[in-house]
Amino acid sequence: MKRYLVCTLFVAMGTLCVASPLWSEEPQQPDLDTIVKKVDELYRAKTSQGEMEMHITTPNWERTMRMKMWTKGMDQTFITILSPKKDKGISTLRMDREMWNYFPKINKVMKIPPSMMMGSWMGSDFTNDDLVKESSLMDDYSAKLITPPDAESDKYYLELKPKAQTASVWGKIIVTAMRDTYMPISQEFYDEKGKKMRIMLFKDIKEMGGRTIPTVMELIPLNKKNHKTVIRYISATFDKPLGKDVFTLRNLKKKR
């Protein structure tokens, strides 16, 4: 990192000397780690809780679900569905590497095996992994700054490639973030063969619960026609203390 910074500094100074009268803005060196960490922790903190709405569009049907979510750090997540009525009470718990779903109507807790982590969560375009954040961009990927052909001057473009030891799903992720706020705008996911598989857009940046976050996440899979899932945050609070029985199997079965 340091060497990289020093090198770019030299190049920058050199270019400055050459084109100094034409230079209108200073080249900022983004802290890549900070940007990646921001994406990872966009909606997480020590603890977080929020209510959101998920709207799924497919060629055959459309569905809107309302749910409540609690998180603790990066490893613990609890989601319960509030509406529609027939899905009310269906809950998902994730602790470290394990994940369970609970269906109140049949009173069944079903463990989700790692093989199903990339399966869709409740019929949406988000995978189980997405929603419970099994993988961490910080831990599993290494970032590189790039400038794509259609780059906009107010954005940074990071290319994330999986680290050698990790078993990751994506061959490459391109993160686009605002230069001034480091706020992520979009993520593009590529498979190992370099094919663009899906796009995640972050929109409607607002203040919520003391943070500035994109309150709308739009996920568009590129391998399925006319599919889209939009998550809209209705409310969120961060770092409020949570009871220790929130992330338990017993909480899954609690009557709501």
Added chain:
Amino acid sequence: MLTLKIAFRNIFRQRRRSFLTGLTMMMGFVLVSLSLGLQYGVYDNIIDMFTKDHTGHVQIHKTGYLEHPSLYKTLNDVKAIGEEIDKEEDVASWTPRVLSSALSFKGKKTTGARIVGIDPAKESATTRVGKKVFEGRFLDKPNHEALIGNGIAEVLKAGVGDEIVLISQGADGSIANDLFKVVGIVGSGTDDYERNNCYLHIATAQEFLALGSRVHEIVISLTDIDDSRNVAAAIGKRINDPKIETLPWEKVEAAFYRAMKADVEGAHVSLAIIMLIVAIGILNTVLMTILERTREFGVMRAIGTRPIGLVKLIVIETGILSIIASVIGFAIALGLNTWLTVHGIALSEPIQYGGITMTAMQSMVAPWIFIVPTVLTISTAVIVSFLPALRVIFITPVDALRDN
């Protein structure tokens, strides 16, 4: 005519000879008639049982459903389609169905299940599902009751009164999950078709799978199965929608139909052999009787009978005999075929064909089962009698008289 009188006289004068000749013809007749009856009776029976089991005679689906079944390929306006079906007078009854697959659970055991949503009343009028319940009872009202196949019952160790869980994909993207009470078990040990079926009331299934009022299949049973193709085409024309296809059972169960056709072709060969044997039998008998009378014909030639007259006489005699034999044969064959249609030949080991179990071979009664043997017997006899008749013409009376 004189020839006729002489022919009749000859027949009744030589009663034993006529009787024996006629007996051969008659037995040939009965044999052919019985073979035809049994062969086609069995086929008709198989087809009838097969189609009544669950296929029906005509089926309606969203176009493309049969090749690639999907939860989303539905018939959306059942009422309108039903009205078009009812306009056809050959329709005996029809019933709608919802189809999907699910996982069934009981305790720690789980197995795949094929959900079939049916209208109990209409289904009973159209297919035999209602009669295949061998434990418990058939479905009744649209509450959370399930009729499970013996395969599911075995794996889940579920019996009547137990509660099972079904999980599937809803048509609105939700995860369909609910509890159902087993009220009956369908399909006995050898019934492979029902093994993994789980019947629900169609309204329950539609709610479970979030289908609203949509269905996947409409099954129609006709008054006459042989009309299946015509009626299917007629109904298809009435519905007049390229997105809906109406097919006769021959296309729906194409594999079974092709297998049956191949079998029928094989049967044709064996029937042809039987008819050949009968023809040879008749030929043999007629030939012998005529050759035996060479001396008699020699006498007739000697007293001045024209050769042509003699040929006519022989042919008419044989013809009359064969007609009498056919008439009696018809009576016997009719009786036997009718009895076999009702009672059948009990098989020591039930035969399985296309998923249907047969315990007896049944015959059938239809005009052509008697017309074919009649034509065969009479024509064989008459044609066969020509040959020795011609020999009689060419022989000189002297040599004929010297015969024997």
